Amino acid sequence: MHIDMNAFFASVEQQANPELRGKPIAVIGAAKRTVVTTCSYEARAFGVRTGMNSWEAQKMCPQLIFVVGNNRKYTWTSTQIIGIMREFTPQVEVFSIDEAFLDVTGSRALFGPPEEIARQIKQRIRERFGLTCSVGVAPNKLLAKLASDMQKPDGLTVIRPEEVATVLERVPIKDLCGIGPKLQKQLTTLGIRSCGDLGRFPVPILKRKFGVVGEKLHYMGLGEDDSPVVPEEEADEVKTVGHSTTLDKDLSDRGEILKIMLQLSEMVGRRARRYGVAGKTITVTVRYPDFTTFSRQESRASATNSSEEIYQDAVRILDGIELEQPVRLLGVRLSKLSQQGEQLSLLEQDRKKALLAGAMDQVNDRFGEFSVTFGTLVGTASGAKVISPAWRPEGLRNVDVE
CATH class of the missing domain: 3.30.1490.100 (DNA polymerase, Y-family, little finger domain)
Known part of the structure; x- marks a missing residue:
């Protein structure tokens, strides 16, 4: 399964300060020149998005409340949430500060079917922190991440093996993890717009166009992915x-x-x-x-x-x-x-x-x-201002933040 915390930084700030709940907020850095790190769903309803300049966000949502981010708060909360996940399986791969992959194959005898495990994890996170997450359950990591994006916020989506072909038929290729705007544009020039198109497209042409990646793209279109969940100690x-x-x-x-x-x-x-x-x-x-x-x-x-x-x-x-x-x-x-x-x-x-x-x-x-x-x-502002995408709760990737 793939667990993705919903508007994580903004949601943490709203839980820490009840006066912010239900209001459009944007988390920003402390610098004068800054961009929106993330924003609440109330702000997203006005069109505010991650990466916008603060002045642009304010223009779209005049009542927007800016909150200076507290990275220590987010890393601490993330570490605690990862601890909850590890109560259900040791096979937890931290993908970023607000998302992780879990292999629950060996956990079913103790906790029930995957959907029940997902519900229990969601409930524990909500009870302890007041936060919601979207969970995707599927046969592999590629599909689990796709599924977690299908219902936000607070969703739970299951893609069963027999449903893969039907689900992927109309899914846009941009929704697959690993296909960015540049690759999407190249695939579109070949007439490939959906995962179904990608899975049916002749592999020799894909390999000729993209090299060894071409074959991987073919399998992605079919919803096949053999990459394992890799815990930190095995990375x-x-x-x-x-x-x-x-x-x-x-x-x-x-x-x-x-x-x-x-x-x-x-x-x-x-x-x-x-x-x-x-x-x-x-x-x-x-x-x-x-x-x-x-x-x-x-x-x-x-x-x-x-x-x-x-x-x-x-x-x-x-x-x-x-x-x-x-x-x-x-x-x-x-x-x-x-x-x-x-x-x-x-x-x-x-x-x-x-x-x-x-x-x-x-x-x-x-x-x-x-x-x-x-x-x-002396007198110089110190510490990492932005949490690295490579952040992990332990080991060499663990970056101390201010």
Whole structure:
């Protein structure tokens, strides 16, 4: 089954503040320049949508109430909801902060048929948090996600094996997870508009047009998917650690840009140290106000998880870029990861740096991110402003948020 929380951030805010219930609200960032992260169903009735500029949303719904997002609140609530899911099966794959896949094949003897399991999960989430979710139950992940979108909010849709062909016949291809606007446009030029069309279309032509993906598209049109539900502990090893942030305002001043780079480097280094990994490749990502985005990277001779070394390499990369416009977004990523042994360096200077970083980490673990930080960052807003799509409740993908 696929469980998708309904208007998650907005619903959490409405439950936390009863005065917001039943009213059109939009969750936004704290920055002056911001977009709608998500909005309540009351706001959606006016045409407000995720990704809109705040001024555009206000124009569509003059009575819209803006609420500054509280990422800690959302990650905590998500973690608790995932705990409820795990009461029914250990096979839980967190897909994002507000949705997950569950394999309940082995749970039926204890909790009954899948529809009953779905109802029990929905009831527990509602009783504990006052939140609703839409659930899709189907033979595989592809169809379960499709089913969860069919009845929103607070829906429960079951697609049984014998119903697959009938259900898919008229479903638009854009409703399938994995088919975005660009791919949809390419398929439409071939006369493929529904899943039924896709399943019947000659496979050789699909393979000629899309390569190896062509055959996968054929099976998607038939509603076939053999990908398993993968719990966190069975997931593939994470290959990168990175952070990026959209700036409160476009920056041209090198000193201000370097402060952001140092902040991001510390966040990357801290996560790498927490999970005992180090990396050899540093990547810097830049986005301009016109949304032109590009990345540059360099590889080191030896792996590191030192925030200072990550920062120094990132600055060197940035200095090699001729910035043609002010900067809207910055990102720093550490990749080519390997497990790092706990043995300290034989060089006294390096030992002192490692011990200092460890001491800072211990303080920040206890009192919160950036409680102790570099002098140049004192007074600088800290923490991840946006929850990464790769967020997970534990492991290396777990991003501390403010």
